[in-house]
Amino acid sequence: MVYNIKNSKQLASLINYTNLNNILTESEMREFLGKAKELNFHSVIVSPTYVTLAKEELKDTDIKVGSVVGFPLGFEDTPSKVAEAKALLDKDVDELEVVLNLSYLKDEKYGLLEDEVKQIKEVVGDKILKIIIETKALEDYQIANAAKVAEKAGADYVKTSTGFVSPNHIFENVNIINIIQKHAPKIKIEIFGGINEYKFANQILTAGSDIIGSDQGYEIVKAYKELRENTQVKPQPITLTKKD
Template sequence: MAYNIKNSKELASLINYTNLNNMITESEMVEFLEKAKECNFNSVVVSPTYVTLAKETLKDTNIKVGSVIGFPLGFEDTNGKVAEAKSLLDKGVDEFEVVINLSHLKDENYKLLENEIKQIKETIGDKILKVIIETKALEDYQKANAAKAAEKGGADVVKTATGFLSPSHIFEHVNDINIIQKYAPTVKIEISGGITQYKFANQILTGGADKISSDHGYEIVKRYKDLRENTQVKPKPITL
């Protein structure tokens, strides 16, 4: 069984097109954003440096602008992360991605994790809060506890990776999905890391993910279009 994607428009709506390259130039970012407009992704995810540019470039589209807090290590203190969230909110960000403090998780200080997530959620109000838990660095029980802390703190989405550490096999991703669904059933699940081809994206969606994060979103959608929508056939007329 495969996820039943009807067309490239639906596929793009399931992808958060990501570019968190810390050395990208403004002209390269404009090129990235123009590709996003061409495909009409659910969102783009860019660094705080380029949020204003993204908002301006995408203002006549339905594409949401996402950005990151405590990225990529998550070890900033809570006040610092809250200040980052406030700054991004002022810039008009729609979706906020915060990396959890893995030291707190490893020390089983779940209240600290919950409190941090709660404060950030209170800061951004009804905007989407995603909590990145970096599953590749965690044991399964730690993934479960991280997901529970995210849900209790009021997160909308649990995201599995920053992209710096990523599960590489579909079975790892499906295992992560199963754990999050079981222990944090009210949150959405976004899978990140190593998704460069349509086939892999389809497997992850079939496995239960709500969204995919990929810096190869454009290539995935274009490849799908080539396979499914650009076939040209001229039938011969039927003669009786």
């Protein structure tokens, strides 16, 4: 069984095209946004530095603009994360991705974690809130508890990695998806990290991820488009009568 992708437009709508390079120039960001506009991804995820530019460049599209809070380590205190979230909302960001405090999680301070996510969700309102849980650094039971906290506190998504340390095998990702679906069945899942070609993207979607994040989104969709939509196959003539 594979995820039934009908065309490149549908594939792009399932990808959050990501560029969080911290040494990116404005001209390079404009080039990235141009690629996003060409293929009409679900969203772009950019640093707070480039949210305003992204909103301006993509204003005539359906592409959402997302950015990050507490990135990439998540160890800022709650007031700092809330302030970051408010600053992004002032820039009219559509999606916020907040890195979970792993110190709290390792110490099983679930009340503190839940309170932090709730405070951020109150600020975010009806905008999309994703909680990044850095699964590669966690045991299975910690992934389960983190997902439960995120769901209970009102987050919309659990995202599985910052991209710095990512599960790099389909079976690791399937295990993570299964854990989240079992222990936090109402929350959506975004798999991020290491997805750099269509076959892997399709496997992730087939396994149950609601959406995928990738800094190779453009390459994935272009390769798919070349294969499925630009390949011309000349049919051979068929005769229905038996040759003598």
